[in-house]
Amino acid sequence: MNMMSEAAVEEAVGAKTEPQPPIKMQGRMVSVFYSGSQALFDVDLDVRKNQVTALIGPSGCGKSTFLRCLNRMNDTIDGCEVKGSITLDGADIYHPAVDVVELRASVGMVFQKPNPFPKSIYENIAYGPRIHGMANSKAGFDEIVETSLQRAGLFDEVKDRLNEPGTGLSGGQQQRLCIARAIAVNPEVILMDEPCSALDPIATAKVEELIDEIRQNYTIVIVTHSMQQAARVSQRTAMFHLGKLVEVGDTDKMFTNPDDQRTQDYITGRFG
């Protein structure tokens, strides 16, 4: 019998389904407890490579809690316990042999409030690469600093004041500095917890443009309260409610034709 490959069958019938990018991170049955009180319930969620995945849902639904599981930031919270499994390229990130400092370089994080170190712009970027021994000469670090600032779309604005304090930049510039700092240690995934909530609309637009550009090279997971932002920047959206993952799907579908009534109610502003 003449068997056709799956791709050939799709071509023959004119199927338009785009192949999904490979899975970069995978959460299975992820539950989180704070001092025994359960905040996240059995979450199964895949994060796909070179996509932006948006986590949405009403306040307190567990978005940040799930985000922090992806680079073990919850380890830093007393009384917090994570159950289930989370993998990066198929490897368990909670395995006892995992070096958490290395993990957090591979899975970097950008916070709600820009938090540059109280050091120069240059040192904000060079600090991580120095700890990780990524260069062995001044020229090597100069190159990392320039490339990271370029990638974060900030180099032209700061190239003449690299030795001035990072805290002297505008809020939007500080947030792009924090993105450059995450980029400097060669991450594979960048987690962003409401990265624009402290920024004005123009700075927000710049960071959103930047997110769209850098996803070519990285995988991004973003927590946002802004439905417009989720719709603008993400390819996949995951909706949380009361600690549970309600549904996840292509952003276009989630915002036009979600399967779950709770998603419909949330995106149309009926609750949250």
Ligand SMILES: Nc1ncnc2c1ncn2[C@@H]1O[C@H](COP(=O)(O)OP(=O)(O)OP(=O)(O)O)[C@@H](O)[C@H]1O
């Ligand atoms: N450090 C903590 N200690 C104890 N409980 C916590 C802690 N962080 C979060 N929680 C609880 O876990 C639940 C989920 O919180 P989480 O911050 O993950 O939600 P969220 O969806 O990100 O909320 P928001 O949109 O308001 O930031 C909430 O009930 C919250 O009170």
